[in-house]
Amino acid sequence: MAQIDTVLTGGTVVTADATFEGAVAIDDGTIVGVGDERAFPAAEERIDVDGNLVLPGVVDPHTHLAGYNSIDTYATGTAAAAAGGVTSLLTFAWQGWDDGEWDDEGTLAGAVERHRQGAEPVVDCGVHPVITQETPAVLEELPALVDDGITSFKMFTTDDIRLSNGFIGEVFRQLADLGAVGMVHTEDYAVCASRTDAVKAAPDGESATAYPRSRPDYAEAMAAGSVARLAAAADAKYYGVHTTSEAAAEAIAAVRTDGSNVRAETCTHYTALTADTYERLGNRAIMSPPLRTSRDVDALFDRLRDGTLSVVSTDHVPLPSEEKEAGPWWESAFGINSLQTSLPVFHDVAVNGRGLSYPALVRLMCRNPAQTFGLPQKGRIEPGADADLVVFDPDETYRITAGRNHSNADYSVYEDRTVTGRVKRTFVRGTLVAADGDVVADPGHGEFLRRRVPDWR
Numbered sequence: 001m002a003q004i005d006t007v008l009t010g011g012t013v014v015t016a017d018a019t020f021e022g023a024v025a026i027d028d029g030t031i032v033g034v035g036d037e038r039a040f041p042a043a044e045e046r047i048d049v050d051g052n053l054v055l056p057g058v059v060d061p062h063t064h065l066a067g068y069n070s071i072d073t074y075a076t077g078t079a080a081a082a083a084g085g086v087t088s089l090l091t092f093a094w095q096g097w098d099d100g101e102w103d104d105e106g107t108l109a110g111a112v113e114r115h116r117q118g119a120e121p122v123v124d125c126g127v128h129p130v131i132t133q134e135t136p137a138v139l140e141e142l143p144a145l146v147d148d149g150i151t152s153f154k155m156f157t158t159d160d161i162r163l164s165n166g167f168i169g170e171v172f173r174q175l176a177d178l179g180a181v182g183m184v185h186t187e188d189y190a191v192c193a194s195r196t197d198a199v200k201a202a203p204d205g206e207s208a209t210a211y212p213r214s215r216p217d218y219a220e221a222m223a224a225g226s227v228a229r230l231a232a233a234a235d236a237k238y239y240g241v242h243t244t245s246e247a248a249a250e251a252i253a254a255v256r257t258d259g260s261n262v263r264a265e266t267c268t269h270y271t272a273l274t275a276d277t278y279e280r281l282g283n284r285a286i287m288s289p290p291l292r293t294s295r296d297v298d299a300l301f302d303r304l305r306d307g308t309l310s311v312v313s314t315d316h317v318p319l320p321s322e323e324k325e326a327g328p329w330w331e332s333a334f335g336i337n338s339l340q341t342s343l344p345v346f347h348d349v350a351v352n353g354r355g356l357s358y359p360a361l362v363r364l365m366c367r368n369p370a371q372t373f374g375l376p377q378k379g380r381i382e383p384g385a386d387a388d389l390v391v392f393d394p395d396e397t398y399r400i401t402a403g404r405n406h407s408n409a410d411y412s413v414y415e416d417r418t419v420t421g422r423v424k425r426t427f428v429r430g431t432l433v434a435a436d437g438d439v440v441a442d443p444g445h446g447e448f449l450r451r452r453v454p455d456w457r
């Protein structure tokens with residue numbers, strides 16, 4: 001190597017294991033050296049990062065772009081990602097969701113194809129197909145998709161697209177044979193339906209502050225425990241999405257006792273906000289499952305520390321405020337946008353607020369999601385990995401405002417929140433894609449990720 005492309009110098013590198021002063025050498029989009037700059041070949045470009053941190057780019061495995069419940073295109077959603085230090089994301093390809101309509105004939109392969117065509121992301125993207133129909137044909141589709149680098153699948157136990165536990169168990173059996181991951185939104189449908197009716201009929205039921213009672217923590221815990229057991233029985237890799245409560249985390253931990261194939265995430269907002277947010281923001285803060293109590297937040301941090309929860313994602317669901325605010329809470333569209341704010345908000349609550357270490361932050365937001373979902377090139381600062389990097393100023397304090405949103409969503413649940421720690425620059429495979437909140441790469445720089453069957457040992 002006579003000359004390499006770039007050296008990031010003058011910073012503190014954070015990996016999953018350590019924090020150290022050092023430089024990162026990049027050539028042809030790949031990291032080719034980490035450590036003492038004097039050991040590297042000469043670089044065409046030398047970038048001084050001014051004493052800031054150099055983190056691996058965030059890998060967000062739970063986002064909603066270009067489809068059901070999302071007003072972001074790949075271009076707008078990944079612009080928010082780039083500005084927020086997210087360099088890879090996984091989104092959902094819904095079986096049967098085509099052009100704003102549900103179609104009973106829809107296949108998983110068709111859903112994946114619609115995402116591949118015309119997507120112009122700024123950062124690297126992949127999809128989890130969502131199984132919405134209980135048909136044998138769906139099971140038959142799985143092997144070819146896994147061969148094609150689509151190695152995880154999403155299911156629901158609740159809402160209109162719910163599947164029965166029996167069918168979810170059959171999917172897990174098939175996934176176990178393939179080595180692929182099953183991820184499930186777990187709330188008990190019947191309990192949520194009956195509690196929702198009860199809350200709607202209550203005198204104060206229309207207020208957003210009543211919403212959490214319609215989807216209680218025990219309904220989440222019941223389904224989380226049942227589904228984890230189904231996965232364990234099939235010996236399938238299982239990933240529980242958006243764990244919100246002490247009760248649900250406990251139910252997952254109970255099935256994980258053998259250090260088995262049961263993993264789970266929580267989301268930034270469940271670590272940063274509690275149910276009193278509904279008093280302040282009303283329907284704007286409605287997502288499912290709901291925000292919980294401060295005791296639940298404490299329990300989530302305990303579970304992030306003990307490994308029951310191993311990933312922090314966003315569940316970015318971009319919606320317009322007018323669809324959130326109309327009428328009582330049950331008429332609100334569900335979900336919040338947060339791709340652009342997740343890293344600074346989680347850094348502020350976890351590192352600044354609770355003393356989480358920087359390597360732990362990197363494990364939860366970068367290395368673990370990459371490893372869990374079959375992306376060995378992502379989420380790590382090591383020679384041979386993709387040069388997906390974030391320059392992060394841990395000391396800069398700023399006020400979050402949706403006025404700077406790259407997402408099509410026109411509000412933020414973190415509006416006016418002051419955080420310390422700011423994304424300065426984001427690189428995807430060695431190319432600068434965002435600087436000081438502005439996106440500087442063209443849509444189309446991002447690639448469609450072909451994933452491996454992950455190794456969870």
Ligand SMILES: [Zn+2]
Binds near residue numbers: 062315316
């Ligand atoms: Zn989601």
